[in-house]
Amino acid sequence: MKAAVLHSINNIVYEDIEMKPLKADEVRIKVMAAGICGSDTHKMVSKWKYELPAIMGHEFSGIVVEKGKDVHKFEIGDRVIGIPFEPCFDCEYCHKGEFSLCEDYGMIGTKSYGAFAEFVNVKERNVLPIGDLDFEEAAMVEPLAVALHGVMGIEPQMGDVVAVFGVGTIGMLVIEWLKVAGVKEIIAIDISDEKLQEAMERGCDRSINSLKEDLFEKINEYTNGRGVDIALECAGSNITQEQCLLVTSKKGKVGYLGIAYKDVHLSEQAFENIFRRELTVKGFWNSYSAPFPGKEWTTSIDFLSKGKIKVKDLISHRFLLKDTQKAFHLIINREEPYGKVMILPNQEE
Template identity: 55%
Template sequence: MKAVQLDKNQKFVYTDVEEAKVGSKDVRIKVFAAGICGSDTHKIATGWKYDLPAIMGHEFSGEIIEVGSEVTKYSIGDRVVGMPLLPCHECEYCERGLYGMCENYKMIGTHFGGAFAENLVIPERNVLPIGDMSYEDAAMIEPLAVAMHSVMNVGVEIGDTAVVLGTGTIGLFTIKTLLLAGAKYVIAVDINNDKIEAAKDNGAMYGINSLEEDLQARVMEITNGLGADIVMECAGSKITQEQALLLAKKRGKVGYTGIAYSDVLMHEKPFENIFRRELTVKGFWNSYSAPFPGKEWTNLIDFINQGRIKLDGMVTHRYPLSGVADAFDMILSRKESYNKVMIFPQEGVK
């Protein structure tokens, strides 16, 4: 099959590779859409730390074209989305249904061949049917589930006010799920005006460019001097990771989804806010719950098919499989403003 491999020189090569074998409880998926994740970009920018050559891609959807001898839930021709996490299902955390905390997990697109290929092999338990939604929409369920996981667990109450710091893909999806969970309005914060406008298009009532306005003063103005009930940090910046603690009201909730890419050193005031304002501070990793893969995934499939979550306009750039290197070059060089970047391994299918 055709695939894009990251070679020993950490360069993307469009080439022929041998297909993985299908085990008795596996299915082979013909990949129709695969998204590029922010973590993929970081791994390339900082140097791939896993075995090479590698086939990346962990946000994907497609059609089942082969099933193992013990597969019972799926048939050839089924349209599905894939869950990339491969928990061991045996450690203490897996037994408690905390699959994202698995001590022995593997990942499709990291430890095993990923979705930047014409097809891939994955366990039967790691797929779900997608109904009539497009393959492109289905390939966004994985990052949507990351946002849904954080919103489900931060403790949103109907009528809450919320701030989202960072309006990339995860930030936009967090806005959508906060509103779905009952937030009265969302204040979107970024340093890119195009991304702020995208946040407004996706439901944010207010947008703040923190390079152009006093962020804390503006949030306090909008919230009548109280601060926000919920603050979600989605930028992965040491600046916003500190700012989050300045924007929450007394007894407010602060959720961290953005990855820390450097040391986070905190000034006195934001740290004092944690205990003086009795803030609840939580971190969120991955997108899974019990029963595997969790309500994050199953709810999102229903919400998208019901039209309660709309993904129009989320994909800003589309590339064929042979264009993976060009896609990463565009992202890393910041030549253009972008949100979700999608790869299509099968010509003409979305």
């Protein structure tokens, strides 16, 4: 098959490779759409921790074209998505249904070949049907489930005022779920006017460009000096990771969805706010719960299928498989504004 193969940091070669043999409990999926995740690009500019050569891609949808002898839930021609996380189902955390905390997990797109290829092999238990859902929308289920995992975990209440730091793809999807949850007001915070305008069009009530405006003055203005009930960090910035602790009200909650790729040093005030304001601080990793893969995934498919959540407009660029390196150059070098970038491995020119 053809694949976009990673040989070293930001060195992707479009080439022929041998497909892995299909195991008895696996299906082979013809990949129709695969999204580039922010974590993919961070790995590309820092340090790749896994074996090389590798094939990335863990947000994907496609068609079942072959199945192993022990597969009974799917047939050839079924439209599906793949779940990239492969828990061991045997450690302490898996036994408790806390699959995201598995101590010996596999991961499609890092520890095994991913979806930036014409085909990918996936265990039957890591596949969900999508019915007639559009393939590109279906490839957004994984980030949508990540966003829902955080929103479900922070437990917003009707009437809450919520600040969302960073309105990239995950931030926008968090906003979608917050609207479903019935919060009173959503404040979008970013340094891009274009992103903030998109957030307002998506249903945010207020926005703050923290590069141009005084964040703390605006939060005080919008909340009558009280602070927000919930701050959700979706940017993965060491700056916003501290700011969340400075804008949250007494007895408020802070949720971290963005990955920290640098050391985070807290000011005395930020750290003291945790105990003086008795804040609840929670982190959210991945998107899984019991029964595997969890309500995050099944609910995301259901809401997309019924048109209750819109994601197609978040997709800004589409690339053929042979142009995967160009797609990563676009993102890493910030050659132009972008949202979700899709690779379409089986689309013809």
